[in-house]
Amino acid sequence: MKIPRLTDTTLRDGDHAVSHSYTPEMVRTIVQNLDEAGVPVIEVSHGSGLNGSTIQQGFSKYSEFDLIKVAVETAKQAKIASLFVPGIGTSNELRQAAELGISILRIAVHCTEADVTEQYFRLAKELGLEAVGFLMMSHTQPANVLVEQAKLMESYGADCVYVVDSAGALVQSGVRERVSALKEALSIEVGFHAHNNLGLAIGNTITALEAGADQIDGTLRGLGAGAGNAPTEVLVAVLNKMNLDTGINLSILMDVAEEVVAPLMQTPIVIDRDNLSSGYAGVYNSFLLHVRHAAEKFGVRASEIMEELGKRKAVAGQEDWILDVAVELAEKKALKV
Amino acid sequence: MGCKVLSKVKAAILGSGNIGTDLMYKILKNEGNMELALVAGIDPNSEGLARAQAKGIRTSHHGLDAILEDSEIKIVFDATSAKAHKLNAPSLREQGKLAIDMTPAAIGPFVVPTVNLKEHIESMNVNLISCGGQATTPLVYAVNRVASVHYAEVITTAASVSIGPGTRQNVDEFVQTTANAVQQVGGAKLARAIPVFNPAEPPINMTNSVYAVIKEEFDEEAVIASIQSIVAEISSYIPGYRLKGIPFIDYRDTPWGRLPTVVIMNEVVGDGDFFPTYAGNLDIMTASAYKVGDLYAAHFLGTKEVSR
Numbered sequence: 001m002k003i004p005r006l007t008d009t010t011l012r013d014g015d016h017a018v019s020h021s022y023t024p025e026m027v028r029t030i031v032q033n034l035d036e037a038g039v040p041v042i043e044v045s046h047g048s049g050l051n052g053s054t055i056q057q058g059f060s061k062y063s064e065f066d067l068i069k070v071a072v073e074t075a076k077q078a079k080i081a082s083l084f085v086p087g088i089g090t091s092n093e094l095r096q097a098a099e100l101g102i103s104i105l106r107i108a109v110h111c112t113e114a115d116v117t118e119q120y121f122r123l124a125k126e127l128g129l130e131a132v133g134f135l136m137m138s139h140t141q142p143a144n145v146l147v148e149q150a151k152l153m154e155s156y157g158a159d160c161v162y163v164v165d166s167a168g169a170l171v172q173s174g175v176r177e178r179v180s181a182l183k184e185a186l187s188i189e190v191g192f193h194a195h196n197n198l199g200l201a202i203g204n205t206i207t208a209l210e211a212g213a214d215q216i217d218g219t220l221r222g223l224g225a226g227a228g229n230a231p232t233e234v235l236v237a238v239l240n241k242m243n244l245d246t247g248i249n250l251s252i253l254m255d256v257a258e259e260v261v262a263p264l265m266q267t268p269i270v271i272d273r274d275n276l277s278s279g280y281a282g283v284y285n286s287f288l289l290h291v292r293h294a295a296e297k298f299g300v301r302a303s304e305i306m307e308e309l310g311k312r313k314a315v316a317g318q319e320d321w322i323l324d325v326a327v328e329l330a331e332k333k334a335l336k337v
Numbered sequence: 338m339g340c341k342v343l344s345k346v347k348a349a350i351l352g353s354g355n356i357g358t359d360l361m362y363k364i365l366k367n368e369g370n371m372e373l374a375l376v377a378g379i380d381p382n383s384e385g386l387a388r389a390q391a392k393g394i395r396t397s398h399h400g401l402d403a404i405l406e407d408s409e410i411k412i413v414f415d416a417t418s419a420k421a422h423k424l425n426a427p428s429l430r431e432q433g434k435l436a437i438d439m440t441p442a443a444i445g446p447f448v449v450p451t452v453n454l455k456e457h458i459e460s461m462n463v464n465l466i467s468c469g470g471q472a473t474t475p476l477v478y479a480v481n482r483v484a485s486v487h488y489a490e491v492i493t494t495a496a497s498v499s500i501g502p503g504t505r506q507n508v509d510e511f512v513q514t515t516a517n518a519v520q521q522v523g524g525a526k527l528a529r530a531i532p533v534f535n536p537a538e539p540p541i542n543m544t545n546s547v548y549a550v551i552k553e554e555f556d557e558e559a560v561i562a563s564i565q566s567i568v569a570e571i572s573s574y575i576p577g578y579r580l581k582g583i584p585f586i587d588y589r590d591t592p593w594g595r596l597p598t599v600v601i602m603n604e605v606v607g608d609g610d611f612f613p614t615y616a617g618n619l620d621i622m623t624a625s626a627y628k629v630g631d632l633y634a635a636h637f638l639g640t641k642e643v644s645r
Binding site: 059118297312323 | 385457490492494497500505506507509511512513529531532533534535536537541544546548550581585587588590592598600602610
């Protein structure tokens with residue numbers, strides 16, 4: 001099995017879990033540790049990608065460009081990446097991040113909409129960035145559709161395409177099918193990004209490696225949206241046991257996960273009813289805190305909202321539908337009384 | 338005696354694609370102030386021209402030239418592309434023809450029939466912004482006329498199958514144009530616009546959400562009544578334009594502090610003239626274009642009346 005490239009996205013996916021409250025000091029400390037441990041790629045941006053600081057996605061406490069700047073200045077060996085979602089970010093933010101010195105842009109779209117990424121892949125390559133495609137909500141489409149979409153990204157200049165399990169809804173057979181289909185069809189690298197709603201984040205990541213994945217993602221202590229991700233330190237421990245030597249220092253990761261990241265958690269990241277119902281219904285993980293807010297405001301259960309969002313096939317970026325669903329559920333409830 | 342009553346204004350559609358075709362059916366089904374004199378395309382074999390012929394409408398595949406040859410045509414709907422409209426606009430203006438620009442070219446001012454058409458009634462070139470712009474700027478305007486909107490954010494969600502390649506290849510253009518219109522037409526001091534494409538099957542209806550952040554004390558009931566009243570006005574020319582639930586106030590943490598935010602959810606179901614009903618994002622463009630054309634035609638006829 002190939003030794004994968006590991007991207008730590010605590011400072012991007014984890015941004016959702018801390019309600020976009022990262023400070024420059026936190027970024028400096030976390031990047032310093034990850035960099036020293038030898039993690040090759042560190043992702044930093046708003047959880048919903050560059051320019052995600054909005055009502056819909058949640059406002060950031062500090063400008064993400066200031067955070068990116070700190071990360072770039074702090075990292076000695078690690079490359080800094082940012083997430084970019086077309087429509088949330090525009091070419092302006094892409095250019096700004098490139099000027100600040102990021103090395104990698106990860107361009108994310110719902111896994112049927114790859115054709116909106118062309119102008120951004122071309123621009124990223126023109127600016128000398130490594131460009132990675134992110135096919136979000138990959139559980140919603142069969143392998144052949146993902147292959148078509150990944151091939152579009154490859155034709156626009158992508159260096160790698162990820163199967164992204166945004167809802168934590170895939171089981172191992174689903175991961176294997178999708179990753180191996182992409183490996184077979186593409187001449188570029190393939191990645192896998194996990195969420196832990198079904199308790200499979202580590203298992204699915206290992207399955208992806210067995211299916212040939214070249215790049216994988218983790219977050220310290222699993223600090224990511226919803227049920228969180230494959231914990232970076234656990235991944236490294238497992239890879240060591242599998243005799244896949246990434247060269248990453250496990251003890252530094254364990255220390256930073258325990259002493260720096262765990263205290264940042266607003267609530268423990270566990271597979272509770274909200275997160276399990278979210279993964280089971282196939283709902284985007286970043287919705288969690290917005291669903292809890294709406295559930296409280298309208299007096300309905302978060303898990304009911306999750307179930308209905310799954311039925312409506314909401315995609316990334318549709319936090320407004322949460323309110324719509326909550327209002328409708330509350331109205332139905334009022335009728336029954 | 339012998340004085341022919343000028344009862345309708347001649348209009349032409351430039352562009353025989355899907356938008357032009359849906360607009361044609363809207364002009365034909367309404368008893369308005371326009372007479373559709375010509376549908377001009379550039380492909381003699383286009384389905385749109387065949388459909389126009391089947392309805393007994395004069396057609397041409399000589400595009401702009403065919404329109405310029407007919408001096409009686411006073412209103413031209415440009416349903417081509419931003420690039421083509423930039424080329425077409427000067428000669429239309431020279432010949433005194435009003436151009437209703439349905440492309441993203443935005444040479445003339447942004448217009449929304451319920452908000453600012455009167456201000457631009459003498460303009461010779463007006464632009465219809467974008468689908469999200471037509472749907473959301475009047476909602477922002479309705480809030481702002483009661484309570485000053487500091488920041489507005491609009492989310493437009495449409496079925497993937499209803500989004501054409503032009504929009505897909507230039508998402509930046511939609512984002513910037515729509516946000517500009519939310520400020521200029523809607524009146525928000527700051528604005529963001531975000532599009533979302535959803536591929537669910539069966540396709541979803543177009544939905545729009547507006548978040549309007551207000552910094553001052555305001556009368557919630559007056560804001561909601563203002564929104565309901567503008568929705569009633571819009572639905573007179575877009576029957577499927579409606580509120581999803583009653584607008585409500587939610588407190589949100591913003592860069593300007595914890596502030597009341599008016600949340601408006603809207604759905605647009607198309608009339609199904611040519612586009613399927615879920616494609617409210619396309620219908621709102623043709624229905625708004627029709628409304629703008631009809632109001633201009635009425636103005637034109639009124640002016641003639643007076644000068645006689």
